[in-house]
């Protein structure tokens with residue numbers, strides 16, 4: 001990875017460390033998966049590699065489909081590192097806290113999520129940390145280590161449900177946020193028409209996913225899970 005020049009660390013979490021830098025002169029980040037001490041080292045390595053390959057495969061494929069994810073430029077499986085395009089922007093969690101959002105932005109967030117789902121990929125960890133808002137107010141989705149190819153309504157409904165729960169728990173003051181996200185989610189299909197077949201089948205249409213979200217919410221309310 002000689003083309004990489006590292007700078008400051010911008011994130012240190014339980015799963016990953018992210019360092020800002022440049023790659024062949026372009027603004028980049030290096031994401032390195034951290035070993036989890038409590039797991040057996042062999043299992044740890046296997047899980048790390050599986051999540052990383054998953055993230056790389058689906059992110060590259062989605063980028064090729066024009067979905068709002070960063071470009072991946074280099075990968076080292078042994079070192080468990082990914083070098084990717086650096087997205088200048090702020091996580092949605094901070095945008096909401098700092099009250100820097102408007103209706104248009106939340107609609108865009110919904111459209112970005114729908115772009116993934118139209119390509120039959122479910123994000124798997126759709127928190128307000130994993131949605132980055134650029135200076136041009138585009139919503140980019142990162143951190144696809146738990147993403148899967150998906151064709152059942154349920155998986156897409158759960159993606160939306162996770163985000164909804166986070167809005168409720170962490171940003172209760174942001175009234176109607178989820179409604180705006182869903183407005184964007186449905187609007188993209190109105191703009192682009194029915195989704196096309198992805199490798200594996202037809203992704204469900206947006207209205208059906210939103211209906212499923214409603215059912216999931218009822219289920220959780222009555223049965224607590």
Ligand SMILES: Nc1ncnc2c1ncn2[C@@H]1O[C@H](COP(=O)(O)OP(=O)(O)OP(=O)(O)O)[C@@H](O)[C@H]1O
Nearest residue numbers: 011013014015016018029070085086087129142143
């Ligand atoms: N391509 C990128 N451009 C800019 N910032 C990024 C990029 N990728 C990651 N980051 C920053 O690093 C943070 C962590 O990255 P990511 O979400 O991919 O790791 P993670 O798997 O959630 O790590 P952990 O679970 O340890 O918190 C992001 O919330 C974001 O602030």
Ligand SMILES: [Mg+2]
Nearest residue numbers: 129130142143
């Ligand atoms: Mg993350």
